[in-house]
Amino acid sequence: MKKQEEFAQHSTEYNDGLISLTDLLSTLWHARRIIAGITVAFIALGLGSTLYLAKYKSEGFLQFGGAIPLSAEKMSKTRDFKETAAGIQLSDYKRYSESIGSRGRFDDFVQAVKLDNTHGIAGLRKNITSEKNLNAILVPIFPFTKLDAKDLMEQPKENSNNVIGLRISYDATTPEEAQRMVALLGRYTMDTIVYLIYTDSLRFKHLEITAKITKLDNDIIGSKEKLAEYGRRIKDLKQIVARYPKAEAQNTSQVVTVTDENARYLSPVTQLMSAEVEASTAEEAIYQAKREQQQYLLLRDYYDIAKATLDANKSGEAVLRALEACKERAFKTKDLNDELVKEVYNKITVDNQNSINLYLEKSRFIAGPSLPENRTTRLSTAVMASALLGLFLGCLIALGRQWWIANREQLAD
Numbered sequence: 001m002k003k004q005e006e007f008a009q010h011s012t013e014y015n016d017g018l019i020s021l022t023d024l025l026s027t028l029w030h031a032r033r034i035i036a037g038i039t040v041a042f043i044a045l046g047l048g049s050t051l052y053l054a055k056y057k058s059e060g061f062l063q064f065g066g067a068i069p070l071s072a073e074k075m076s077k078t079r080d081f082k083e084t085a086a087g088i089q090l091s092d093y094k095r096y097s098e099s100i101g102s103r104g105r106f107d108d109f110v111q112a113v114k115l116d117n118t119h120g121i122a123g124l125r126k127n128i129t130s131e132k133n134l135n136a137i138l139v140p141i142f143p144f145t146k147l148d149a150k151d152l153m154e155q156p157k158e159n160s161n162n163v164i165g166l167r168i169s170y171d172a173t174t175p176e177e178a179q180r181m182v183a184l185l186g187r188y189t190m191d192t193i194v195y196l197i198y199t200d201s202l203r204f205k206h207l208e209i210t211a212k213i214t215k216l217d218n219d220i221i222g223s224k225e226k227l228a229e230y231g232r233r234i235k236d237l238k239q240i241v242a243r244y245p246k247a248e249a250q251n252t253s254q255v256v257t258v259t260d261e262n263a264r265y266l267s268p269v270t271q272l273m274s275a276e277v278e279a280s281t282a283e284e285a286i287y288q289a290k291r292e293q294q295q296y297l298l299l300r301d302y303y304d305i306a307k308a309t310l311d312a313n314k315s316g317e318a319v320l321r322a323l324e325a326c327k328e329r330a331f332k333t334k335d336l337n338d339e340l341v342k343e344v345y346n347k348i349t350v351d352n353q354n355s356i357n358l359y360l361e362k363s364r365f366i367a368g369p370s371l372p373e374n375r376t377t378r379l380s381t382a383v384m385a386s387a388l389l390g391l392f393l394g395c396l397i398a399l400g401r402q403w404w405i406a407n408r409e410q411l412a413d
Helices: 002-017 021-030 032-052 072-077 090-100 103-112 121-128 131-137 146-151 175-243 245-249 268-312 316-330 339-362 379-412
Strands: 056-063 138-141 165-172 364-367
Touching: 021 032, 021 379, 032 379, 056 175, 090 103, 090 138, 090 175, 103 121, 103 175, 121 131, 121 165, 121 175, 131 138, 131 165, 165 175, 175 268, 175 316, 175 339, 175 364, 268 316, 268 339, 316 339
Parallel strands: none
Antiparallel strands: 056 165, 056 364, 138 165
């Protein structure tokens, strides 16, 4: 009997600690106006924030039109430019990417192209200088992925998996701004790559060409010394031939043999002919070295002007388009009827045209930038999420209010 009373007492205490589902639903029903009000408020808040803070996402695919940077050495080793590995080597791309994400480089570009007051530039600067955001905005594209490599019969060769393009995406408050910013990002990316390429090239060309001019000086000096030696030898051989006129009748096909017992030499006439041929070769070497030296002197004048142009500009595209003007200034006082001068002039022209074709024409958007039609967050999704959040918080507030009313006297004691 005692045990039954204790069991009944414990059952009563346990039931008192449980929350009845009926009481819970009753509490929520009596607080339905509060819950509905909170839910409607959250729906309005979510809908308003979605409309006011709407984001539109534009995307574009920027391709690199060939092997970047443009290398004359690589082109000379292949029969056709298309045979070279297209795109940018990963090591070079990482270096370019670091510069693209630099705040100083971005500010220099904005000032160079006069976009300081353009709407959205401040937000773009903030995203570009954040490594996390930059990696999401600019995604490199490779010709082969890991899945592609598994399906291929042969593994990709070295340097054949370069970065061939970029997938560029950007969120903005209007579709037009998003599209404009993606286009600007493509232009900024190529401008930075071109600027770094010419920074590396033009800053070191002067020293390289000066070293080659000095080396050619030494080559000319050495060839002149050989020419003087051949001249002395020719003079002596002519005197020998004059003293021995019958030597011409001797066999001219003798070979040179030197032993301990005797020595046999070529006939003086044969040696005279060989010396004259060697002297002619030395004269030709001097002529070619002087000609090449004159070409390098012309190139140095051009690169000096180009380097000054680079120092005065912060835009790679502006530098590239100014190279033709630099060429005209360098050759303004030169005689273009001279074949040597004309050859250097034409070489610079071809290099500049190839660079403009590669960096500004072939490297372009082949898809996009797209003009987004829909927001990144749909209104229906925003309304549903706001309604669920408002309903949950409304129910939580109603239950908390009922618990406070039921336990406030105990809390007061």
